[in-house]
Amino acid sequence: MKSTASNQTLTNGQEIGRLFADAESGVASAQFDLAQAYENGQGVAVDIRESVRWLKSAAQNGHPEALFRLGLAFQRGIAVDQDSSAAVECFLKGTEQGNIQCQCALADAYRDGRGVTKDEGAAVSWYTKAAEQGNANAQYRLGKMYRYGNGVPRNIDTAIQYFSAAAAQGHSEAATALEKAKQIPQQAKPAKTSNEAPQSNPSSIPQTQRKIPFVMIDTSVLLQDPDVIRRVIGNKGLPCITNTILSELDSNKKNPEYEVAKNAKLLLRELAKANPIPVQELPEGGVPVNGDRVQQFTYIGNALLVFTRDRHRGRRDNDLEIIYVAKDYGMIVITADSGLKVRAQALGVQGFVWTASDRAEAEKEKSEQTQTTKLSVVPFEICKVPTIEKLTGLTVSGIPTEGDIVSSRDHGRVRLLKTLSAGGEGTIFETDRGDRVCKIYHKDQLSSSRKKKIELMLSRKIVKEGICWPVDLVTNSAGQFVGYLMPRAKGKPMQHTMFVKPVLEKSFPAWSRIDLVNLCITFLDKIAYLHSLNIIVGDINPLNVLVTDQSNNLWIVDTDSFQIEGFPCPVGTVNYTAPEIQGIKHAEFMRTREHELFAVATMLFMILHPGKPPYAQEGGGDPAENIKKMNFAYPIFGKDQTGRAPQGPWQNIWANLHKDLQRAFWEAFKENRRIEIKKWKAILRDYKSRILKGEYSNELFPTTFRIIDPIEVICGNCSEKVVASEKRYQKMVADGKTYFCGKCVANIRLQILARKAREANQSVKSGRANSTQPPFYTQSPYSTRKPYHQQSSQGSKGVVGGIFDAIFNLFR
Known part of the structure; x- marks a missing residue:
């Protein structure tokens, strides 16, 4: 009998009935599909114990993926008693059928001595089998074995090869390991003996x-x-x-x-x-x-x-x-x-x-x-009001510092090494557990409430690449709570590496617009994961997001400020705060998922327009007021062309965005509608696809508006080859006008502003500053400005070379 495919949604009783019949009759694939249905709540209520029961049936019938999943259940104690030996049995049976996941899991067990006698040589053997079949995780782990000489002689060259293979498949940890391995001095090569054959390519x-x-x-x-x-x-x-x-x-x-x-x-x-x-x-x-x-x-x-x-x-x-x-x-x-x-x-x-x-x-x-x-991982409860309790400070005999030992339940005694960073709440230390760092709170920041929150966070074992979730509570020599251990994040704050153009170009010289889109999608993945567990970040801001040169890899830090159950996030940033909660003390209410979606939209905008908040505009204005009034200055076709969008590269970036992306930002920032993460990801993936097809600019900072009929021409000012609109270029040629590229136009604008400033300054000095129209630099920054296409071009004829004409006709 043929079972229902595991990826098919079971939406009616007839379908689930057929699946039950097939499973009861002993069809292994149907038993596995039914286990998945109970796990995911497809056609039946979610029931993890029932899911594991059917996994056992499918595994007994030799289903390789069921063996792997059942092994994980035994290994982690999910709906069964934790039993590492039983897990190894499942993985061994799966390897007999060539299952790559089981090969890798069995290698992990031999490496760590879980359920089997520790044997790093056997781990290398199983990692090699899986790595040769293209498994990126196995390639990465095998690279680490060679990197540190575990189970095999240490060989940095071989480690680099395996890290390279895994990194080429998008494995972010392998990419980081590859970078570090390349910094290690190359191993000395044995001298070639006289009877060795020469290389086919000596050069x-x-x-x-x-x-x-x-x-x-x-x-x-x-x-x-x-x-x-x-x-x-x-x-x-x-x-x-x-x-x-x-x-x-x-x-x-x-x-x-x-x-x-x-x-x-x-x-x-x-x-x-x-x-x-x-x-x-x-x-x-x-x-x-x-x-x-x-x-x-x-x-x-x-x-x-x-x-x-x-x-x-x-x-x-x-x-x-x-x-x-x-x-x-x-x-x-x-x-x-x-x-x-x-x-x-x-x-x-x-x-x-x-x-x-x-x-x-x-x-x-x-x-x-x-x-x-x-x-x-069981999701946290959703609470509508904060847990109000008297803030009780904790008495501690001493705060550990560099060189001291702290104790933890799962990691034992941990030594604090050098200070990595320090802030208002505490200090983060490197530890002797290489991939773990330790946050030690300042004495005045230790409270019973903070300890309860960390304990609540530790009640869920969340292991997610890119999220610095607490992994263990730490105590001082007197056994008193002082902080927690967490994974070591990679990268530097987005605020310091991306949000100023020269810094972005220096920090990530190989990046293009596709990398910004990748970063957006990766950020959305992390937020979606947290939301699935009813966790609200609360304080989304670019200082709490670390980026590396791998645009599909970022880290969210400061997780102890997340809103979890009755513990609100006590901090926030104006630019990322939704209009309806502007001005409210963050510690006194519970944010909702809808509030967070506003912050998510803001982060996406500021990644794609590096560092520029969505409500920034010509004439300035108070950021909080702009947000409350939804004063969004960027236009979409036929809508509210205020002419107040910021000058510089921002209008060009906006003009080169996909129309669906423009529409989504308009809805978020002008109509106060909250866009779901799933929709953002679909729009961004489509945008990336169109960039790859050449339909949209791949430049970080496009120098012109989007061109839909591109043609290569020579700039009349700098003589460089540039891409222009064929229709606009042909019209300018027919009118006897000269085409200037975007960079030259920007430079000319600066020259005009500088000349006007000098003339105004000279006018003031010579006592001729009695004009009814004050110099431009003394006008109110809040004065209303007409859009460029409504401004009069009178008075521009005296400019050398007809520059105003060139600019006007270029953008008309």
Whole structure:
């Protein structure tokens, strides 16, 4: 009998009845699907115990994923008695069926000695099996084993290879580990003996010696996920392809699968936009060999090396042509074709299987996180009023500091090392538990209420990458509460790295607009996870969000201020506070999810318009009043063109946003409607897709309004090649006018303002400042300004070169 697919929504009694019948008759897939239904509440009430009961039935019938899920339940004590040995039994049975998740879980058990005698050698063996099948988690963990010499001789080069493979699949921890591993001095290489065979390519640098790995991206990967090129660069690698791969892309332009054909056309179109640059010397030394020609192409602002080889050794087929080029230059190969990976490894080339595109990997991760959350974390209660209790200070005999020992229940004795940061509430210390830091409260901040809140937070074991949730309460030498342990966050505050243009460009020089969109989506994922547990962040602001150079990785810190059950978030920031709660003391009421959605919209706006609040405008005004009155200055088509949107790059950024994104911001900030996180994510993913297609600008700070009919022209001022609107350009030519690029127009505006300031200053000095119209710098900043298209151009004729005419006609 055929069971209902696990991804199908069970919406009526007939469907769930069929599933019960199949499960009762012993169909393993139906039993697993029914376990999932009880876990997720699909067609039946949520019942974790019943879910685990059906997992047991499916596991007894050999269902590999059921074995993995049941193993997790035993390991964590979910609806069963915690039993690590039983968990290992499940994982072992799953490995017999080739289940990669079970292989990785069994390796974890051997590594940690959970349910089995600790055996790091066995852990390495199982990690290797899973890593060779493309599992990013296994690649990362295997890299750590080589990095620290656990179960294998320490080998930084091999660790870098595995970290690189995992990072190329979007594994953020692997990307961080890769960065750190590259800072370690390279291992000394044994001298070559006289009877060793010479290398086939003496002028190339072996991959293990390169600080920048060369990554050969196979056609099978590019056709699934062209954006891999940008992510390889983000992980400090150098993406490479061959002329064979270019030929395969060309042949896929008419592929019957729409997505494949679309990606092939996108890649070829982007690579054709700029002339390639011949490469005579490879990065870090070495020259092209075997008569190869190497050229640097550009893909959406990112460098891509193309190796062209006309003569191939031996019998030719496309896979071997790609593999031999990779071998001669010491490259890593990533491919979606397991056959190509096997052939590459047989020829001594490090190969890894690419398991999924960015979107599929994200969906898989989300699915896994949802399953884990529903099994292991019970949401907090929703409280409508704060818990009011007398604030009682705690008496402590001493506050620990650098070098002192604190005690914890699960982590034992922990030594505080150097101070990482200090604030009004306490000090954060590095500890001897590398991946853990410790927050020690100041003496005047210790209270019974604070201790109760931390204990409430610890009642839920929340393990989520990017959220610094407390993991253990700590006490001083007298056993008195003084703080808590939490994961060590990565990155620097968004406020200090992103919200000033030169700082952003210096902090993340490789970033483009796609990275800002990635950051928005990652932020939304974190907030959605917290909301699913009835947790309100409360104090969303850019000082509490840390970012790294990996735009799909961020950390939310200061979690002990989150609103949880009857504990309100006592702090907030004006720009992120919804209009209906402006001016109210945050500690005296409970924020709602709707309040938080306003702050979420504000954060998204300030990421996409780096550092600019949505209610900032010409003429200023009090931020809180602007928010309460919904004085949003950015226009959408046919709506409220006030002309008060801030000058500078902000209008260009706004004009280059997707119309759905503009509409969502308008609804949030003008109509006071709250946009759901799911809708934001859908809009942002569509925006990202359109940027990749070239429909919208990928610049962090676009220099012009969006151009829908682009044409390349020469600026009449700086003589640079720029993209302009063909219709506007042709009209200006017909009118005998000169086209100026956006940068020149901005510079000319500054020159005009400077000249006017000098003239006004001279007028004041010469005693001729009796005009009825005061100089522009003495006018009220709140005076009403007409939109530029309504302002008179009279009086501009005397400007040298007809600059006003040029500006006016450029933007008309």
